[in-house]
Amino acid sequence: MRPAALLLDPPRHPRGVLSLSLPTVAACLRPAFAPRLLDLDFEPRADWERLLAADPEPALIGLKVSAQNLREAQALSLLARRVRPRAAVVWGGELPTLRPDLARGFAGCVVRGRFEARAEAFVADALAGRLRAEYDGTAAALVPPVPALDLVERPERYLSFLGAPLEASLGCSEHCTFCLVHAMQPAAREFGLERLRRDLEANPRAFASVVDYNLGDRPERLLSAARELGASALRGWTCEACLEALDDAEVLAALARARCRVVYCGLESVSEPALRSVAKTQNAVSEYRRVIARAQAAGLEIASGFILGLAGAGPDAADAFADFAQDAGLVYVKLTFLTFNPGTKALATMSERGRLLTEDPAAYDGLRPTWLPPGVEPEALYEQAARLVARVYSWPAIWRRSRRLAADPLRRAEFVLFARLFGESYRDWGRLAGPSPEGPRLLDAPYRKPARAAAAEALLRAVRRLRV
Numbered sequence: 358m359r360p361a362a363l364l365l366d367p368p369r370h371p372r373g374v375l376s377l378s379l380p381t382v383a384a385c386l387r388p389a390f391a392p393r394l395l396d397l398d399f400e401p402r403a404d405w406e407r408l409l410a411a412d413p414e415p416a417l418i419g420l421k422v423s424a425q426n427l428r429e430a431q432a433l434s435l436l437a438r439r440v441r442p443r444a445a446v447v448w449g450g451e452l453p454t455l456r457p458d459l460a461r462g463f464a465g466c467v468v469r470g471r472f473e474a475r476a477e478a479f480v481a482d483a484l485a486g487r488l489r490a491e492y493d494g495t496a497a498a499l500v501p502p503v504p505a506l507d508l509v510e511r512p513e514r515y516l517s518f519l520g521a522p523l524e525a526s527l528g529c530s531e532h533c534t535f536c537l538v539h540a541m542q543p544a545a546r547e548f549g550l551e552r553l554r555r556d557l558e559a560n561p562r563a564f565a566s567v568v569d570y571n572l573g574d575r576p577e578r579l580l581s582a583a584r585e586l587g588a589s590a591l592r593g594w595t596c597e598a599c600l601e602a603l604d605d606a607e608v609l610a611a612l613a614r615a616r617c618r619v620v621y622c623g624l625e626s627v628s629e630p631a632l633r634s635v636a637k638t639q640n641a642v643s644e645y646r647r648v649i650a651r652a653q654a655a656g657l658e659i660a661s662g663f664i665l666g667l668a669g670a671g672p673d674a675a676d677a678f679a680d681f682a683q684d685a686g687l688v689y690v691k692l693t694f695l696t697f698n699p700g701t702k703a704l705a706t707m708s709e710r711g712r713l714l715t716e717d718p719a720a721y722d723g724l725r726p727t728w729l730p731p732g733v734e735p736e737a738l739y740e741q742a743a744r745l746v747a748r749v750y751s752w753p754a755i756w757r758r759s760r761r762l763a764a765d766p767l768r769r770a771e772f773v774l775f776a777r778l779f780g781e782s783y784r785d786w787g788r789l790a791g792p793s794p795e796g797p798r799l800l801d802a803p804y805r806k807p808a809r810a811a812a813a814e815a816l817l818r819a820v821r822r823l824r825v
């Protein structure tokens with residue numbers, strides 16, 4: 358019989374979003390271990406000890422750790438060591454990749470970077486009962502096994518509107534200084550169409566969110582992926598690409614034909630100096646409106662990130678972006694405070710060019726400022742963030758943004774529901790964010806999908822069925 362492995366996802370924000378990390382780790386372990394995925398975002402803290410003590414006894418307890426849940430991961434690891442003294446406690450994920458030292462005293466083993474790159478050695482050592490202190494998977498770029506999404510318990514508890522994740526490549530050809538992908542996945546690798554097909558077959562999804570920073574690099578790549586996704590049973594999908602990749606009639610037609618509904622573009626700002634400050638030189642602000650309108654005319658919705666706290670952005674950056682989002686008719690705006698990740702060269706360099714607010718790694722969660730350009734105060738950024746959320750996610754704002762779709766009620770309904778559901782995460786975000794991660798702890802209570810979100814998702818599913 359295969360020994361049991363318990364893989365834990367601690368609470369995180371945005372809540373109720375399914376992550377691929379542990380299903381991918383589970384797929385690597387499955388030949389040798391019997392993995393169970395336990396998402397503690399849904400479990401009251403008072404039950405954590407009981408869950409760890411439940412049969413079968415695990416030989417391995419793995420945790421996905423990020424800055425957002427460093428405190429929880431530490432507490433859980435201590436609990437695991439007390440309740441399950443014979444199990445090996447292992448940390449993996451973004452934060453231990455950057456700062457493996459943070460696991461000291463909590464986990465006996467750290468996996469840095471991608472697990473599939475070191476899974477063979479890890480499994481052999483784990484079975485022999487002599488795990489090493491560290492496995493480093495940052496250098497190799499292997500195609501991971503198809504994630505074991507079948508092990509996700511009660512998938513209906515998760516939000517479904519974003520789509521189930523579908524990973525298609527590693528790495529990124531751009532070098533924006535805030536991005537963590539180069540630390541996790543320094544080498545780029547496309548998984549290929551055959552792997553995409555196998556994943557879609559093994560894990561049937563109604564709607565998919567394609568995880569791939571390289572999709573827009575070459576038109577042929579976008580076109581072949583779109584053909585494959587279009588031939589699948591998906592009712593729709595979303596992906597990420599640079600705006601420039603969408604300035605192509607053939608690409609736009611192929612995406613629309615393949616039922617691509619939303620393309621997320623990391624536009625991040627409408628200020629050129631602000632973009633230059635983080636080496637995001639691939640973004641041409643003067644072209645934003647034209648290419649967005651072109652993609653929308655082809656049947657796609659465009660979403661964007663917005664980064665708060667960029668040097669040179671000025672005090673009105675958020676208002677300028679909200680105006681732009683309203684005018685351009687963006688379906689959603691994802692808000693992030695500029696974060697240079699702990700343990701990176703970028704953070705070391707930037708700490709000389711601005712003000713570092715804290716060195717507490719738990720604060721580097723993208724939900725609060727950690728670095729400020731000269732002359733900027735954190736309160737001003739919180740204020741800007743709150744204004745942007747109010748201006749982009751109120752019902753009237755969403756309705757106004759969707760006005761160009763008046764002649765196509767189903768498309769408009771999908772737009773409005775998607776935007777509103779995305780905005781849901783910012784309702785509690787206001788309570789979560791604060792200068793310190795010890796502030797109001799929204800993550801303390803277990804996540805339950807709000808009834809209004811469940812109702813909006815049911816409607817969205819119906820609209821998506823009708824649009825196919």
Ligand code: B12
Nearest residue numbers: 369370376378419420421449450451471472536537693723
């Ligand atoms: C899809 C995605 C999202 C989705 C879904 C997130 C989710 N929960 O899955 C959404 C849109 C909701 C989102 C939101 C955010 N995201 Co995001 N997201 C991604 C993205 C593009 C893909 C994640 C993914 O599915 N990867 C595939 C899995 C298989 O890889 P993995 O998680 O790295 O797991 C591997 C290893 O880390 C390791 N591993 C992981 N856990 C464990 C555990 C054990 C025990 C072991 C042994 C190994 C192990 O093995 C795994 C298999 O190889 C990544 C970039 C990227 N390409 O990775 C950014 C990324 C993770 N996001 C990032 C950020 C900043 C955010 C936000 C803060 C943005 C915001 N302002 O809201 C939020 C916070 C999300 C959160 N709670 O963590 C940053 C993380 C930075 C950081 N310091 O942690 C990344 C790296 C993007 C970047 N460019 O820097 N995100």
